[in-house]
Amino acid sequence: MVVIIGPSGSGKSTLLRCINRLEKISSGELYVNGTALHDKKIDINRFRREIGIVFQHFNLYPHKTVIDNIVLAPVKVLGLSKEEAAERATSYLSRVGIADKASSYPSQLSGGQQQRLAIARGLAMHPKIMLFDEPTSALDPEMIGEVLDVMRSLAYDGMTMVIVTHEMGFAREVADRVVFMDNGQIIEEGPAASFFDHPREERARTFLSRLIHH
Amino acid sequence: MPGKFDIHVLFNHWDRFAEGFIHTIEASVLALIGSFVLGVIIAVMRISPIRVLNVIGTVYVEFIRNIPLLLVVFFFFLGIPSLGLPLDGFTSGTLGLMVYTASFIAEAIRAGIQSVPTGQTEAARATGLSYIQTMLHIVLPQAIKIVLPAIGNQFINLVKNSSILAVVTGMDLMYYADLINSDTFLPLTVYTIVAVFYLVLTLPLSFAVHYMERRFRSADR
Numbered sequence: 001m002v003v004i005i006g007p008s009g010s011g012k013s014t015l016l017r018c019i020n021r022l023e024k025i026s027s028g029e030l031y032v033n034g035t036a037l038h039d040k041k042i043d044i045n046r047f048r049r050e051i052g053i054v055f056q057h058f059n060l061y062p063h064k065t066v067i068d069n070i071v072l073a074p075v076k077v078l079g080l081s082k083e084e085a086a087e088r089a090t091s092y093l094s095r096v097g098i099a100d101k102a103s104s105y106p107s108q109l110s111g112g113q114q115q116r117l118a119i120a121r122g123l124a125m126h127p128k129i130m131l132f133d134e135p136t137s138a139l140d141p142e143m144i145g146e147v148l149d150v151m152r153s154l155a156y157d158g159m160t161m162v163i164v165t166h167e168m169g170f171a172r173e174v175a176d177r178v179v180f181m182d183n184g185q186i187i188e189e190g191p192a193a194s195f196f197d198h199p200r201e202e203r204a205r206t207f208l209s210r211l212i213h214h
Numbered sequence: 215m216p217g218k219f220d221i222h223v224l225f226n227h228w229d230r231f232a233e234g235f236i237h238t239i240e241a242s243v244l245a246l247i248g249s250f251v252l253g254v255i256i257a258v259m260r261i262s263p264i265r266v267l268n269v270i271g272t273v274y275v276e277f278i279r280n281i282p283l284l285l286v287v288f289f290f291f292l293g294i295p296s297l298g299l300p301l302d303g304f305t306s307g308t309l310g311l312m313v314y315t316a317s318f319i320a321e322a323i324r325a326g327i328q329s330v331p332t333g334q335t336e337a338a339r340a341t342g343l344s345y346i347q348t349m350l351h352i353v354l355p356q357a358i359k360i361v362l363p364a365i366g367n368q369f370i371n372l373v374k375n376s377s378i379l380a381v382v383t384g385m386d387l388m389y390y391a392d393l394i395n396s397d398t399f400l401p402l403t404v405y406t407i408v409a410v411f412y413l414v415l416t417l418p419l420s421f422a423v424h425y426m427e428r429r430f431r432s433a434d435r
Contacts, residue, residue: 022340045344055337059337077342
């Protein structure tokens with residue numbers, strides 16, 4: 001599990017969104033799972049199946065029920081039957097603790113439940129990597145915990161995850177590696193424990209001390 | 215006695231009023247379905263990432279929207295037959311209505327598509343859905359809900375504009391009204407009856423539009 005941190009506007013989300021090419025790669029080379037992502041000729045839809053993403057503002061489909069939010073892509077992209085996909089969706093809904101909401105609409109869920117649904121939607125594609133773009137930034141404080149719990153359990157199950165977050169306590173607890181960015185550059189990168197205890201770079205030290213003191 | 219209102223005209227010429235009314239409904243429904251389908255296609259072309267389609271869509275909308283409906287109808291009624299493909303008044307009138315209304319519907323739907331947040335497209339594309347699948351399952355269903363009142367207004371206009379069929383012998387309500395008038399010399403009576411026939415079609419549509427506007431305003435996503 002890799003956590004990307006840094007001040008706002010430092011390019012964290014842009015870097016994350018390059019990994020599934022939601023952001024246009026205008027120059028340079030990027031390889032993900034051995035695929036040359038900067039190559040415009042690759043089958044991007046095929047590539048994106050293997051990478052789930054969870055957004056800051058959930059981006060659930062408001063006109064579809066909770067279960068239909070999950071079922072759509074496995075049916076249309078992976079070619080699962082409706083029954084298989086529904087079964088798979090139900091198991092992930094249980095996993096994130098909202099199985100009883102299957103036939104509700106997203107607007108009827110709390111923010112924390114909506115984000116857990118978004119995670120279930122990503123997982124149902126059986127991705128090799130899960131990306132999280134500030135998954136708790138739009139949530140009320142009392143709902144952050146339930147979303148972090150789901151992410152923590154994923155991490156313990158060995159899911160490969162790249163997370164942009166401002167939750168330093170969470171990052172320190174579960175991250176294997178930390179990437180610190182500022183001004184569109186990776187300033188420092190290393191194991192989580194050593195980064196948080198002894199950051200090498202001055203800018204990283206300033207950033208961390210400001211967080212601790214507020 | 216010209217100028218007098220005589221309701222007997224309605225009963226004496228009921229068969230022609232009815233036939234015209236039915237043709238007006240037929241032309242409206244056919245043009246409505248056709249212009250909706252064509253409008254969706256043009257709207258998707260206008261916002262598609264493919265430049266050629268963009269240009270075709272834009273030219274269509276700007277060209278058709280900015281010429282008189284009568285001219286579009288004459289294109290089908292006189293223009294196409296001059297190339298060796300004769301079209302009757304009803305067909306050419308209905309085609310003209312369809313092509314004309316589609317340009318307005320395309321603009322309404324394009325606005326609707328662009329009002330769907332980009333996060334919706336990103337979420338769908340990120341799961342591996344193609345551009346077309348994303349349009350079909352995610353963007354269009356939400357866009358159409360948003361623009362339904364605007365499209366409803368276009369359909370009201372379409373019903374009223376269908377009176378253009380009278381000009382090209384399209385056998386519609388207005389066409390028969392003119393015939394009945396020249397038989398009876400009671401223009402006030404004849405055209406008042408015709409107005410009521412049009413209102414029977416347009417008022418329910420108008421109420422439906424108001425209802426949708428109120429419901430969508432209260433229904434918060």
